Amino acid sequence: MYQLTKVNKKFPGVHALKNVDFFIGRGEIVGLVGENGAGKSTLMKIIYGAHQPDTGTIEIDGKTIRFQNSRQAMDYGIGMLFQEQSLITNLTVMENIFLGFELQFSNFGVINWKSMAKAAQYQLKKVNLNIDPSTVTSRLSFAQRQLVELAKVLTLEERIDGDLVILLDEPTSVLAQEEVQLLFELVRQLTNRVSFIFVSHRLDEVLELSDRIYVMKDGEVVDTVKGDKADIDDIQRKMVGRDIDKEYYREYRQKSYDQSKKLVSFNAVSVAEQFYDISFDLRAGEVVSFVGTEGSGREAILRTVFGLNNPTGGQFLVKDSPYSTGTVREAVQRGIGYVPRERKVEGIVNGMNVYENMTLSQLSSYSNKGILRVGEEKRLAENWVEKLSIKTPSVEKDCGGLSGGNQQKVVLAKWRSGGSDVILLDHPTRGLDIGAKEDVYEMVRDMCEDGAGIILVADTLEEAIGLSHTIYVLKDGRFQKCFDGSTGDKPSLYDLVHYMI
Amino acid sequence: MAITEASGGIISSLKLSRRNTLIKWAPLLVLVVLIAFFSLIEPRFFSVRNFARIFTAASPSLMVAVGVTFIIIMGSIDLSMEGTISVCAVSFAFCFMALGGTLASWAWLSLPFALVIGAIMGALNGLIHVKLKIPSFMASLAMGFVGTGLAMVMTGGDRIRIEDEFFRGLLTERILNFPLMVYVAVLFLLVAWVIQSYTILGRNFYAVGGGEELAIASGVDVDRVRIMGFMLAGIFFSVGALLAVGRIGIAETATGNNFMFLSITAVVVGGTALWGGIGGVWNTLVGVLVVFVIGNGMVVIGLPGYTQDGVLGLLVIIAVILSTDRKSISFVK
Numbered sequence: 001m002y003q004l005t006k007v008n009k010k011f012p013g014v015h016a017l018k019n020v021d022f023f024i025g026r027g028e029i030v031g032l033v034g035e036n037g038a039g040k041s042t043l044m045k046i047i048y049g050a051h052q053p054d055t056g057t058i059e060i061d062g063k064t065i066r067f068q069n070s071r072q073a074m075d076y077g078i079g080m081l082f083q084e085q086s087l088i089t090n091l092t093v094m095e096n097i098f099l100g101f102e103l104q105f106s107n108f109g110v111i112n113w114k115s116m117a118k119a120a121q122y123q124l125k126k127v128n129l130n131i132d133p134s135t136v137t138s139r140l141s142f143a144q145r146q147l148v149e150l151a152k153v154l155t156l157e158e159r160i161d162g163d164l165v166i167l168l169d170e171p172t173s174v175l176a177q178e179e180v181q182l183l184f185e186l187v188r189q190l191t192n193r194v195s196f197i198f199v200s201h202r203l204d205e206v207l208e209l210s211d212r213i214y215v216m217k218d219g220e221v222v223d224t225v226k227g228d229k230a231d232i233d234d235i236q237r238k239m240v241g242r243d244i245d246k247e248y249y250r251e252y253r254q255k256s257y258d259q260s261k262k263l264v265s266f267n268a269v270s271v272a273e274q275f276y277d278i279s280f281d282l283r284a285g286e287v288v289s290f291v292g293t294e295g296s297g298r299e300a301i302l303r304t305v306f307g308l309n310n311p312t313g314g315q316f317l318v319k320d321s322p323y324s325t326g327t328v329r330e331a332v333q334r335g336i337g338y339v340p341r342e343r344k345v346e347g348i349v350n351g352m353n354v355y356e357n358m359t360l361s362q363l364s365s366y367s368n369k370g371i372l373r374v375g376e377e378k379r380l381a382e383n384w385v386e387k388l389s390i391k392t393p394s395v396e397k398d399c400g401g402l403s404g405g406n407q408q409k410v411v412l413a414k415w416r417s418g419g420s421d422v423i424l425l426d427h428p429t430r431g432l433d434i435g436a437k438e439d440v441y442e443m444v445r446d447m448c449e450d451g452a453g454i455i456l457v458a459d460t461l462e463e464a465i466g467l468s469h470t471i472y473v474l475k476d477g478r479f480q481k482c483f484d485g486s487t488g489d490k491p492s493l494y495d496l497v498h499y500m501i
Numbered sequence: 502m503a504i505t506e507a508s509g510g511i512i513s514s515l516k517l518s519r520r521n522t523l524i525k526w527a528p529l530l531v532l533v534v535l536i537a538f539f540s541l542i543e544p545r546f547f548s549v550r551n552f553a554r555i556f557t558a559a560s561p562s563l564m565v566a567v568g569v570t571f572i573i574i575m576g577s578i579d580l581s582m583e584g585t586i587s588v589c590a591v592s593f594a595f596c597f598m599a600l601g602g603t604l605a606s607w608a609w610l611s612l613p614f615a616l617v618i619g620a621i622m623g624a625l626n627g628l629i630h631v632k633l634k635i636p637s638f639m640a641s642l643a644m645g646f647v648g649t650g651l652a653m654v655m656t657g658g659d660r661i662r663i664e665d666e667f668f669r670g671l672l673t674e675r676i677l678n679f680p681l682m683v684y685v686a687v688l689f690l691l692v693a694w695v696i697q698s699y700t701i702l703g704r705n706f707y708a709v710g711g712g713e714e715l716a717i718a719s720g721v722d723v724d725r726v727r728i729m730g731f732m733l734a735g736i737f738f739s740v741g742a743l744l745a746v747g748r749i750g751i752a753e754t755a756t757g758n759n760f761m762f763l764s765i766t767a768v769v770v771g772g773t774a775l776w777g778g779i780g781g782v783w784n785t786l787v788g789v790l791v792v793f794v795i796g797n798g799m800v801v802i803g804l805p806g807y808t809q810d811g812v813l814g815l816l817v818i819i820a821v822i823l824s825t826d827r828k829s830i831s832f833v834k
Contacts, residue, residue, distance in 0.1 A: 306718070332720030340718065349711035351778040360708055361719035363701045370700050414719070 007056030031210030049073030249466025337415025405436025568737030576777025584648020623735020671747030710777025
């Protein structure tokens with residue numbers, strides 16, 4: 001009934017969807033799996049109308065349509081259950097359920113709360129949730145909120161004649177095992193009226209629930225498998241199956257590291273609710289990377305090293321001594337530099353120019369009693385602009401106007417020029433084009449040669465494998481397996497994925 | 502494909518930079534147009550005498566506006582100026598009279614004393630904002646009322662006249678037709694510019710306003726920067742208070758009146774962005790002059806003075822509209 005044919009979508013620099021065909025029948029549950037960046041979320045956004053395809057058609061019951069926005073998609077019976085909970089927590093359950101559709105309960109603009117409560121009660125019954133609809137949402141558990149969201153989407157049943165399609169984006173990520181089972185049961189019951197598209201990182205759940213599974217990779221649908229004939233290993237292989245180009249990651253420049261010089265060491269460190277009992281050492285010249293799915297605790301480890309989280313257990317040493325205050329200020333002073341994922345937000349200060357951004361973390365080295373030596377700052381910046389071939393007309397140019405790759409170089413220059421020898425890279429190549437990515441890889445090797453240690457949370461698994469000396473696989477905040485990434489002995493993608501999911 | 506995309510990028514960045522250039526120079530352009538406009542209607546407007554009058558009237562406000570500029574660059578706001586000015590003016594006057602009542606005696610000590618009072622008021626303001634985590638607009642507004650009340654308690658509602666001829670020399674002594682207080686204001690403006698451009702503190706104001714998270718992640722002690730910022734603002738408010746007392750020769754609770762609207766209007770009209778990170782003391786100078794040229798010009802061409810406030814209110818809205826890139830802001834609270 002709902003069909004996409006030869007859908008293409010391009011964003012600047014990325015061909016996000018390539019000739020994607022997608023079909024979902026009445027009452028069917030379809031799974032959608034793929035790595036990060038495979039195009040799942042773009043496909044979903046097209047399905048519920050948040051994006052419009054560049055080419056290709058959308059048909060419902062054989063009729064071609066085009067949505068301008070997700071509200072229009074809702075009018076055709078397409079609803080979305082968001083991954084991040086989309087309820088407004090300071091409103092009551094019923095207000096959330098009918099947010100944007102209050103008109104039906106109002107007389108001359110005054111809401112009849114009784115009739116809204118009654119209607120909300122009816123919706124909650126559909127999801128077997130027995131709570132007072134006038135409860136404030138923040139008082140519910142995550143599982144309850146998830147059900148309220150489902151109830152909210154199910155109001156489409158009353159509003160729309162005909163069939164519904166509901167997208168479930170990682171609906172189980174906040175649920176406990178038995179809650180997952182309850183949700184699945186509910187989903188199965190609802191299939192008399194509703195078709196579901198189920199997106200999850202947890203392959204076993206996808207297999208359990210889905211009638212059919214679409215496997216995506218690099219913006220393409222690489223396979224469709226029947227749910228009862230699917231095999232986890234087979235799907236995993238299809239999700240990742242790619243060759244690694246050794247040149248690309250500058251593997252020939254990967255040198256062995258200095259065993260004797262420990263920069264950072266974790267001994268059974270835990271941060272409550274983030275990760276538990278993690279141990280590793282980072283030595284001079286080494287690249288250590290953490291891989292795992294979103295929420296596996298990899299970012300939390302970076303944040304801990306940078307003093308943003310404080311360990312709740314275990315022993316954490318930087319250059320053989322623990323933090324005394326456990327603040328970012330101390331981390332920076334102890335030589336730790338952080339290159340964050342959201343460059344635009346956390347990496348560079350918009351409105352400040354190149355040299356001001358570079359010296360922000362080390363102003364005291366360029367000043368006497370609080371008065372800056374601007375000339376020296378500029379010379380330092382010019383030096384690094386040349387060293388890293390940063391493309392900018394001058395060091396006085398506003399950093400916000402540089403390309404992503406050049407902004408990234410400014411951030412790296414900031415830490416390296418200040419003498420940081422532990423560099424934390426959080427998705428350092430996200431959103432960069434290929435040339436800029438290679439520059440970043442080149443810089444990673446340079447830093448190692450200079451004796452710095454790098455902790456990496458890579459954008460892709462290949463990147464982690466290609467760059468790292470040592471790879472730790474995490475799952476749900478716990479250590480799974482450690483791989484040696486020496487040249488010529490690197491693990492395969494498949495080895496890693498196996499422990500991630 | 503790649504070529505068209507690239508050229509598209511260049512064109513849009515050209516457009517962007519043209520827009521930025523326009524925004525950068527718009528306030529100065531407005532000032533020039535206003536001066537030309539009033540001069541055409543009333544040639545007497547364009548005279549050294551009249552400019553001296555404008556500058557004299559603007560000097561205290563300039564100091565207050567410069568102080569609040571630092572706070573607005575940080576993305577916060579300081580509304581305590583009226584109370585701080587009153588307290589500084591009154592404390593100065595008491596101290597001045599007690600120590601002899603003339604600058605030629607030890608009473609000159611009351612000048613630095615007033616600045617210290619301003620610094621204390623500002624630091625208190627900053628401490629309340631940062632340590633108790635109260636939004637700056639609320640903390641400073643409350644501190645402003647505390648200041649006004651305090652000044653009232655100190656004076657009991659009385660006015661204190663300062664008739665010392667040396668101190669009044671701020672107004673009466675002229676160099677090249679401009680009274681001494683104009684030069685004092687210019688001197689402090691230069692000090693503010695040095696702080697803004699050549700000190701760690703000044704650089705950190707921009708860092709906090711442009712990206713507070715990042716400033717923290719670069720090891721900047723943001724709390725300290727904020728408190729120092731409010732303290733610095735307090736000192737400049739105090740300079741404004743001294744000039745205000747010098748101009749009319751009276752210190753009283755009402756000395757602080759009207760400074761809040763004037764100074765914030767001036768900062769915004771000058772092109773300093775309310776969300777922080779953009780602008781500076783030169784913008785504020787232009788903004789203050791725009792505000793005072795309008796005030797003076799309207800009187801000179803014969804419009805009633807009270808239309809001024811309405812015009813200034815409209816001007817603020819226009820200035821914010823012009824300087825805001827609404828596409829990049831999805832919600833305004």
